[in-house]
Amino acid sequence: MRKAIAAAMLVAASAGLQPSPVRGEATPRRSAAELMDVLMWSREPVGGPFALFDQTGRARTDADFRGKHLLVYFGFTTCPDICPTDLNEIAQTLIQLGDDADKVQPLFITLDPERDGFARLAEYVAAFHPRLVGLRGEADAVRRAADAYKVFYEKVALPEGDYTVDHSAFIYLMDPSGGYLGFFPPGTTAERMLTIIRPHLAR
Template structure:
């Protein structure tokens, strides 16, 4: 039976509730789903995004222009010259996002002086609530060089799709009370801004540090 986009969304929610790694959930989506029909809209489905990332057959990354936690517009070009570590999440995330960002922060600490050439970025998938002020308060709990980025929903969606990241509101009870289902990969960009690869969720700080260290020589 083909895995529908709705099934993929349900799977992300179930993985979050049961504590199952989204990486293995995503891999299962690829291995056990038949080709899916074209979407009625131009936007790719959750399954298409995940399959494109894991298969390596689709381009990942690209230019973006977003707003940082100080209210300044930032583009991908601002970070060239450093190895960039990107994580998509949201500030109201109860556990997964803070845990992943803490692991990234600890990994940078483990790199010592080598981390001076690494730039961590946190891109929200909840731009409606994650204002620059909200991001400023949130990122202050993690690595001092962590930059939070937000923007319009269209800007965030465009950036997320470029990085093969799925996100969608879930369980909304009011306009301001909801969770956001999203894939939780860590993306690495070379000093020239080109995509180097991704890391699965739930890696230890040591494993993240080793992966970054192995790529520090890349352009």
């Protein structure tokens, strides 16, 4: 899998180069470049209702997290580079927030529910931060959540017969009522996130 997969994939998409999806998977409704345009220029609402299950198997919806700011991240547990890097920065953000960290709920939504079962998801999120909630669901439920957040993703076949998941990788900041505040691009440091998040928590 390419380094910094999200950034590279978006560059390729803007140049008209799309990876080949696994046979049988529906073509994404919109390209990575189109979804990036939506996010950059706030052309459409971002975020919305979801109905998934957390790493313990408990049914969770967006309403369960009202009253806290959310840091929402979409990825998958076998992502070799950008996902763990960004999740580590989210964890560092919570650590550096100190007591204010209780006002922020981090969420990790897997884009690969086929491989990311409950046990695997539980082990993965625990490796980053004890308050990181992992979410999964059937493919249709994951697709609806990803579409709401304007996330691009698709399975891509590997030569040895396995597959990976190409995806955009943004950290979404949501307010306590579920409203969209903005996104952090891949590779954003904890220090940068803190400069944006702290003023919102003080309001």
